[in-house]
Amino acid sequence: MSVFVASLAFGVISASVLAIASIGFTLQFAVTNVLNLAYAAVMTASAYVAYEVNQAGVVVWVSALVGAAVGATMSYLLNRVVYTPFQRRKASPITLVIVSLGMTLIIEFGTQAFVGGTNVSYTMANGPTLGVGSFVFTGAELGIVAVAVATMVAVHVLIRYTRLGKAMRAAAANRDLARVCGIRTARVVTVTWILSGAVCGLAGVVFGMNAGSFGATSTDIFVVLILAAVFLGGPGEPYGAMVGALVIGLGTEVSAAFIQPDYKDVIAFVILLVMLVARPTGLLGART
Amino acid sequence: MFIRGTGSTRHDAWWRSTRLSRRAVRVAAAMSASAALVLGGVVATSGSATASVRAKPKGSPLVVADVAPFTGVDAALGPTYLVSCDAVTNAINEAGGVLGHPLGCKSVDTRGDPADAVPAVQQLFASTPNVSLVIGCTSDEAASVVPIINARKVVMFCMTGQSEFTHIKFPYFFRLVPPDLATADAMVAIAKYHTHYKRIALAFGNDIGSQTFVTPAVQAIHKVGLDLVANLTLDLTATTFRTEAARIVAAHPDVIFTEALGSADATFLSEVKQENHGKPIPVIGTSATISPTWYSSVSKAVGATYLSKDYQADNLVTLTSGPAFEAFKRAIFSMKGKVGNSGNFTTYLSAPGAVHLYDGINLAALAMVEAKSTTPSVYKPYILSIGNGSPGAVVVNTFAQGVAALKRGKKIRYIGPGGPTSFDAHHDSPGIFQIDKYGPKGQVIVAGTITTSQLRSVK
Incomplete structure (x- = not known):
């Protein structure tokens, strides 16, 4: 099997992890208008709680649900305790970005204070394998791809076919107008924090499964890849995030087949820069 | 639920009426959380x-x-x-x-x-x-x-x-x-004279400490006529190395020289094993891989058998018996249970x-x-x-x-457990090398020594 074909398959798996994280991030950003850089730190904290549950003998996929619940709770608290008071005081978007950076450090090092500086791994079986052409996927890898597809379908159904989804789209388009139209925007925002937080927690666990092992600071670079996928697809565009994740995931893995692999993240940003020059609003963003 | 009915402002009124008390609760919660986190950090720092x-x-x-x-x-x-x-x-x-x-x-x-x-x-x-x-x-x-x-x-x-x-x-x-120059030479000497590997792949982390081995290793490999079939730099912040593993396996090396600390070697070697259809490729590590933490993370990822059969590392010769070693052993073992530890505690005696x-x-x-x-x-x-x-x-x-x-x-x-020292004008005391392996339970076993002439031949 050529390294190129293998890198394509690996790209799909990397893109799956990135897609789950990016969808949650962009959904959060679209509706709440907060560029929450603490998102990756919440991912890690959720992954750690899921790890503790997993070590207590619970199957990793069930632990992932616990991770999702933790992510939802943390995101809810983050909004209520930190971001909402700032927004009420009319803090500028850049101020909120700085606050979220601060929260990243607090959550990340708070996690590290409790769990220590070393890495941990989930106890899980790779499961049965599936050959696709000359490439063999393990059960765990297939599970990750399946979770990504399920998340994408769920988000699609949510935003297209549910009352909440309509309200979210309205709040994302124009919050004041949505409020005037009778939409409880505050409640929509709160629910968005909870739902996107759940996706964030799930992404944290899947990230840990895919990485093999993870530490409190493991997502430091990953958040940059999330941003790349989100902005490549068009900020606030869930479908754009899916496409962006696929492009970034494939781009990084395929490039690693041909160049020194420690430069593969650089490739992600070369793709992003080229794309933004050609289309500043992202692949699926509205034309300016 | 999310789209308000006509004239429904009860939520807003309730919110206004309870705003002060809720704000107080939020402020208190925020302060408590921050204090807990900051204190947690302080405790962690001062704890160590x-x-x-x-x-x-x-x-x-x-x-x-x-x-x-x-x-x-x-x-x-x-x-x-x-x-x-x-x-x-x-x-x-x-x-x-x-x-x-x-x-x-x-x-x-x-x-x-x-x-x-x-x-x-x-x-x-x-x-x-x-x-x-x-x-x-x-x-x-x-x-x-x-x-x-x-x-x-x-x-x-x-x-x-x-x-x-x-x-x-x-x-x-x-x-x-x-x-590091001497350490890289010692790795090549193990491949050349002790295990007789011919095709070498390098996979070192992108940190300064690991990268310093690469250039001397490449030079030594060429000097003794071995084949360098792959030379990859692993991003230690990456989450997987599957494509890197595929490249290594495609190069068909006899052995992989590596030092990629943190979680990198554990992930990388397990993915190499997976890419190679479960068949391990032998590894020669630096002395930094003689560590309870490294052993613990890598053995969990690839299995203890892999490390006991297909892993070697160069390490400075250290004493394994005698009064200096016994005193050292006593001192180290007095720490058992008092410090966080993963892996086999006896590994500290060779680390x-x-x-x-x-x-x-x-x-x-x-x-x-x-x-x-x-x-x-x-x-x-x-x-x-x-x-x-x-x-x-x-x-x-x-x-x-x-x-x-x-x-x-x-x-x-x-003369301590590290043997006699011999400081030169730059206060270096380089010592001589031995070959270490891991036993089935993670204990370090001396598998041989690298002679001065072997080391000299690769310089």
């Missing part, structure tokens, strides 16, 4: 920075600063050194301390990053007036912190192998580990950071006693005479033996 000082010596405490990564990808290094530091300082304090002063260890987290290391070291000196010795200073941060520590005129025993320290002289810099820093601290402590001063500029020259020995010197294996001999008016030569 706690000076392990016994009450026996009456003088003011002296600090041995463990300047090393405690977080980040090389987070395993600092705690390993701290185990050794706590062990040896406890033994010294039980022997009465240094001139009546107890020694204590303090951790200084460099995060394995030169940029983070500089403020950490400056803060150390600003906040700790009684720093008598610095240990650690790995290749991750040595280039940035050694000049600072040297300017402060504080003796340091560093774990860096960077070759620049064999060219630039820092009077307060000492090391008991070989330059270079544990062995050589134990010797370094003993050498410095005995130099202070002989110099009758804890001032580094005064006691520094005695490190050389005690380490290299002088005519008529009595050989001692522990701090207590050394103090007793000095009280009798004898000259002493310290």
Whole structure:
């Protein structure tokens, strides 16, 4: 099997992890208008709680649900305790970005204070394998791809076919107008924090499964890849995030087949820069 | 639920009526959470920075600063050194301390990053007036912190192998580990003369400490006529290395030379095994891979059998018996259960950071006693005479033996578990190499030695 074909398959798996994280991030950003850089730190904290549950003998996929619940709770608290008071005081978007950076450090090092500086791994079986052409996927890898597809379908159904989804789209388009139209925007925002937080927690666990092992600071670079996928697809565009994740995931893995692999993240940003020059609003963003 | 009905403002009214109390709750919650997190951080920092000082010596405490990564990808290094530091300082304090002063260890987290290391070291000196010795200073941060520590005129025993320290002289810099150049040569010598591998793949982390092995290894591989079939740099912050593993497997190497700390080697080697249809490719690691933490993470990922059958590493020859080793073993094992540990605790007895820093601290402590001063500029020259020995010197294996001999008016030569030292003009004591393996339970087994002629042939 050529390294190129293998890198394509690996790209799909990397893109799956990135897609789950990016969808949650962009959904959060679209509706709440907060560029929450603490998102990756919440991912890690959720992954750690899921790890503790997993070590207590619970199957990793069930632990992932616990991770999702933790992510939802943390995101809810983050909004209520930190971001909402700032927004009420009319803090500028850049101020909120700085606050979220601060929260990243607090959550990340708070996690590290409790769990220590070393890495941990989930106890899980790779499961049965599936050959696709000359490439063999393990059960765990297939599970990750399946979770990504399920998340994408769920988000699609949510935003297209549910009352909440309509309200979210309205709040994302124009919050004041949505409020005037009778939409409880505050409640929509709160629910968005909870739902996107759940996706964030799930992404944290899947990230840990895919990485093999993870530490409190493991997502430091990953958040940059999330941003790349989100902005490549068009900020606030869930479908754009899916496409962006696929492009970034494939781009990084395929490039690693041909160049020194420690430069593969650089490739992600070369793709992003080229794309933004050609289309500043992202692949699926509205034309300016 | 989400789209309000006509005239429905009850929620807003309720919100306004309870705004003050809810705000108070939020503020309190935020303060509590922040306080908990900050306190958590402080506790974590001071937890590892706690000076392990016994009450026996009456003088003011002296600090041995463990300047090393405690977080980040090389987070395993600092705690390993701290185990050794706590062990040896406890033994010294039980022997009465240094001139009546107890020694204590303090951790200084460099995060394995030169940029983070500089403020950490400056803060150390600003906040700790009684720093008598610095240990650690790995290749991750040595280039940035050694000049600072040297300017402060504080003796340091560093774990860096960077070759620049064999060219630039820092009077307060000492090391008991070989330059990375020699370590890379030793890895090639194992492949050439002991295992007879021909096709070599390199997979080193992208940190400074790992990258310093690459160029000398490539040169040595070409010099002895082996084939370099792949040379990949692993991003230690990456989450997977599947494509890298596929490239390695496609190159069909006989052996992989590696040092990628943190979680990288565990992930990388497990993915190589998976890509190679479950068949392991043999590995030769640097001495940094002789570590309980490395063993623990990698054995979980690839299985203990892989490491006991297909793994070797070069390491400096250290003693495995005799009075020096027994004293070292006692001191290290007194730490068992008191420090966080993963893997087999006996690995500390072979871990270079544990062995050589134990010797370094003993050498410095005995130099202070002989110099009758804890001032580094005064006691520094005695490190050389005690380490290299002088005519008529009595050989001692522990701090207590050394103090007793000095009280009798004898000259002493310290030989610890790292064997005899031989400092050169740059305060390097390179030593000779052995080949280490892991046993089925993670214990370190000496599998052979690398002769001087073998090492010379690859240079």
